């Protein structure tokens with residue numbers, strides 16, 4: 254067992270931090286306030302090879318693993334989560350195309366993602382089907398060589414900026430197995446009948462685009478099905494395993510940001526004739542944030558390393574995601590508390606960290622859903 | 634065009650509260666993160682730009698420990714062709730020793746241009762570049778903020794005091810100490826990192842360079858490092874905007890800035 258990064262991983266972490274510090278810091282507050290983003294930042298990240306680091310070199314990726322993706326996620330999130338999500342999610346879902354797609358689909362869609370020329374998204378959640386993904390009801394009905402899609406999706410990251418989405422739709426309603434009724438289908442967003450509306454007023458990650466989507470007789474060729482028809486649920490679960498751990502890494506990054514902000518503040522802020530850092534109640538919070546962050550990070554590294562070894566431990570992935578979500582929220586809360594009234598103001602970065610943290614507990618499976626997965630596996 | 638760039642890994646000290654160590658000869662460095670010296674980052678970028686424009690070969694050299702190789706990997710990732718680390722062993726070199734060692738190494742490598750940073754962020758001596766050039770008998774210029782190469786000559790601009798620049802033409806080979814802001818250093822790319830990880834870093838032992846003993850003796854003896862005493866608090870100015878502006882201008886003049 255070796256707990257050191259390889260030299261290459263160290264260099265990646267450093268390069269990612271430098272990029273995020275150079276590109277995110279100045280804009281983070283504005284993009285958070287305005288709920289906007291500048292895609293040229295994402296394009297620059299793509300040119301530097303940060304997008305789809307886990308994709309094959311054949312498709313413009315770096316041929317690295319989930320572990321390296323987690324390093325990027327932590328480093329970017331430690332600077333600003335909203336901008337990190339906006340920068341890194343244009344390839345969200347490409348894992349499914351690489352794993353289950355035909356060679357033709359891979360060559361058609363993946364290189365333009367890694368080069369930053371195209372943006373994708375992943376449309377699973379519906380207004381009436383969130384945690385219970387298998388009850389998703391949008392349909393794709395076969396007509397000749399085409400599929401006709403109807404229904405709606407909600408909370409779709411990149412919904413209004415994407416060039417195409419992979420959509421989780423019912424293709425086999427009569428299949429007796431509820432996990433064999435759906436397929437993953439690529440839908441280009443310029444097809445007639447596709448509509449996306451940006452959802453405004455999010456609590457956090459406001460630089461990231463989130464949209465509701467409706468399909469009104471949207472026609473796509475049948476060849477847009479990714480993988481086997483009816484295999485959509487398994488494909489979505491495959492994606493969750495890879496992405497959940499990356500989301501957990503975002504939580505570690507946020508905790509690190511919370512720690513950095515807190516240390517700076519408590520050393521400077523005077524109360525009762527001494528800096529806050531002199532008081533043990535404050536010191537314990539600092540120690541707790543560090544401890545929780547490091548515990549989460551170790552879970553992330555462990556789970557991500559196993560994925561790259563080809564031994565996915567879905568229980569560990571779910572446990573890491575549940576832990577890191579709650580951990581990030583708790584660390585952000587302690588950090589804000591140490592800032593007192595100043596932390597309540599938008600001009601203090603800790604306020605944004607506090608608002609951003611909650612999403613780690615919600616997307617890619619809520620904390621409760623992750624715990625259900627862990628418990629099911631233990632009690633089986 | 635053969636270009637050698639001398640680079641240094643230094644602790645990142647912005648927004649860090651430095652604390653002296655028990656020896657009072659240095660600051661505590663255990664918790665500090667190391668980065669490429671800011672000036673050197675501009676120097677390596679400048680070298681790679683020259684190479685990209687006119688062709689050539691860029692070698693990055695550092696005097697340091699194995700952990701300092703990260704600064705060389707960074708240079709390789711940015712586009713340098715070759716990297717050399719001079720192992721410093723137990724030496725704790727001052728600027729004159731660094732210059733003696735680096736010039737002994739650089740002498741053995743073909744070079745048209747040698748670049749260093751104006752100064753390093755840790756000790757701020759600001760003389761290493763000039764000392765190397767003097768040892769090699771090279772033409773040199775410091776605080777270079779523009780550099781154009783054509784037909785064996787360099788058009789340079791040197792930053793003087795009071796916002797003035799001095800333009801000169803220099804016949805190569807020459808050494809230039811590069812000022813920040815001369816260019817916009819590129820980010821390190823994942824492709825660059827992957828390429829760099831496949832390149833070998835050459836290691837040379839400083840003690841094996843055949844330097845005379847006096848070259849490996851410090852010429853500067855540090856007696857004690859201490860924190861500057863805390864100065865008096867701020868002066869609060871009173872008055873309307875016009876009179877405030879007058880007062881500020883008077884203070885700036887008094888402090889020696891020519892407006």
Ligand SMILES: Cc1cc2nc3c(=O)[nH]c(=O)nc-3n(C[C@H](O)[C@H](O)[C@H](O)COP(=O)(O)OP(=O)(O)OC[C@H]3O[C@@H](n4cnc5c(N)ncnc54)[C@H](O)[C@@H]3O)c2cc1C
Pocket residue numbers: 374375376377378382383384385407408409410411455458463612615616617618619620621622
């Ligand atoms: C900013 C943002 C971005 C998103 N991006 C995407 C995206 O790109 N693509 C996409 O498809 N989706 C996306 N989502 C959707 C996200 O994955 C869902 O919000 C999440 O899965 C929860 O579903 P829900 O909102 O319907 O909550 P619900 O499923 O209604 O859950 C509500 C609460 O009930 C709990 N709960 C549900 N079932 C149980 C149970 N059996 N036992 C105990 N508790 C339970 C949940 O844990 C939760 O606390 C995004 C969401 C947000 C907020």
